Amino acid sequence: MTGAPAASQHPAPPHPAQRRTLVVLSAAQALGGVANGVALGVGSLLVEQVTGRAELAGLAATLLTLGGAGLAVPLARLAHHRGRRVALTTGAMLALLGTVLLAVGGTLGSPWIVLPGFLVLGGATAVNLQSRFAATDLSQPRRRGRDLSVVVWMTTIGVVIGPNLIAPGDVLGMALGLPHLVGAYVISGTATAIMAAVLWFLLRPDPLLESRADAPESSGARPALRLRDHPRAIAAVVAVAGAHATMVGVMALTPVHLEHAGHALALIGFTMSAHTAGMYALSPLFGWLTDRVGARSTVLLGAGILLAAILANLLLGPDLSPVGLALLGLGWSAATVAGSTIVAAAVEQPLRPVLQGRSDLIMGLAGAAAGASAGPVLGLVGYGGLNLAMVPVIATVAIAAVLATRSRSATPAPHRVP
Template sequence: MAGGGAGRLIAHPAQRRTLVVLSIAQALGGVANGVALGVGSLLVAQVTGREELAGLAATLLVLGGAALAVPLARLAVRSGRRVALTTGALLALGGTVLLAVGGTLGAAWMVLPGFLVLGGATAINLQSRFAATDLSSPSRRGRDLALVVWMTTIGVIVGPNLIAPGDALGTALGLPHLVGAYVISGSALAVTALVLWTALRPDPLLLARQGLPPREGAHPRLRVREHPRAVAAIVAVAGAHATMVGVMALTPVHLEHAGHGLAAIGFTMSAHTAGMYALSPVFGWLTDRLGGRVAVLVGVGLLALSVAANLALPPAAAPVGLALLGLGWSAATVAGSALVAGAVETDLRPALQGRSDLVLGLAGAAAGAAAGPVLGLVGYAGLNLAMLPIIAAIAVAAVLATGARGAGGVQRLAGASR
């Protein structure tokens, strides 16, 4: 049926095209993020002359993505996904310009805000997974969302491998060391904006609204407190992200202290990244077949196994614990995002999704910032143990987000949209 709303039983005919366009944009955006983040810490250290500030690159990217999540969601409410996603890509492109110019001039005052603005790439990557569900049927929501998440894998793999060619290109153009990477990143974002603007037609969100009964006011206002299941779903997603970031961010430091070199650290982080994205379609299928509650609880179990592995195994086996950490994040994030996508009526979803991405970004930034002091006080084992209360909170949130109707599968999940 062509109409929008939670009651759609089959996917809209435009859904296939929407998924193709979003998948291409997600892959390109992942490349841009992979290149930018891969040299971000080095660029900050280069322009500031202080290695202890290198971590600001990742922190500012996360905060920038969180800060832009709600404004871009509001833009989607007013003008649709195409305008919102393209705007985010263009903002991120502006960030790469600031980084390239600031890196060339050695101006930290331009480089640091550049990472904040580049957070637009993170914001559109997050919003794209929700855009994939605008025209989904309830029985396909998890898989459609997971497909777009999975496409990030391409960027994660390809992006870092373009750093060296980008640096060589920059040198050929007369740019300083590291700056050429942002020429590659900016080019990927320019193509992303072009793809979204020209090809994301018809707009999935505007199409999903067709046939909905009129509401009072031009744009309905979301009152989150009136949707406790939505709040619980947001808590589940943010908790999974905080757990992942908190452990992942300090694992390289732990391995270095244990005497492992860059090769071992790189392999461990590759195993983690593979866990985050490679099996996301499996968790999307699990969400659709068994329901969001079950899939989130699978993620909880995997996160708990990760903690157990990190506690019980020697540092040489860190890839096992970090792969489990990525898998747990993937299951909880895919299923939790599907719950967020279906927690409210169609015309309220973008606003809720923006709030979810804001909380996710802030939770990740807070966990990353706190992980260092926690590691210094209680060590790597204590850092992992500190995640157990968060993991328990994710399990409670999964139950609250689904309630009695959400345990039995996708039909009940669809019924949770109020």
């Protein structure tokens, strides 16, 4: 099987700090997921409340996504110079500032404070994304996919628990004299503060700085990454961004489609829960597949599942929408875990944080663009047309995966990625 190291190679034992790194990153990922789950779950309602305009409610998710994308590169550069601990803690503190702005803006009823708050809260998104790469800093190449996927899986805890804390948060807020919906951000801010503390005090030794100890000759390299010199890296980034755009484009408008079809909130909620479960619950399986059969095969599997999701949405009808959305989440998970594994090894070690930051930036922008354009596409050609519009994007994911694992001009690790 490609991608599996031969038994005769006698791979080196795991780095002694790797287990601790994974535990700390997993705990932070769960806390960040709770913070994001609460904040985003009530975000659209808060925007509608402070603006008085229902058509602006979607700005919460859009600004949160753009904030995470915009912070991706600065935090990656900070990681390059100061290490993961400083960069991830900085992102968490920015997210904490975002929750404060949202609480203050919600209390004052000011959209001019609430909307920037969602942008700054994007720091939590950036931390969650970059944590998956931090999990690979000390990984053995043969376990890179599994280590990355474990941290991704921990988001499941947050997205399950987070929305269920909205109502208790509102009760807490009312007891504190805060307006309706604002109390949720007390919960979100508390989880974010604990996440920052966990990263600052427990992420020792710093995994990125520790990884450089094995290659001291490159530790002083500057992050002068020119993507045109790394076609494999470009293709890997395109694969991840394409899968994300497909997922966001279809997912964002499915609730609207179901509501227009006359379905109750119960089905809409169940459909979105099935989608979220698909995104995260099986990520360790896809990490294992990445290491055992190869990243290329796993991305292609993800592209195939995404195509199956499109077919399900076209053929099964609204009543069975949970099937299509669950497949959409599974396809995203497979392509993102395996694609991120390729990104993590696409360039030499000194350039990895910079590439990872750019990958998160492009991934976020692709998702935001897909979400923003999905509405007009739905209005022009309907839900079926929206799904069909994603087929070329899925094809791009598959082609990019092949290109990312064919070019050998920049293969820093001895482990064979495909």
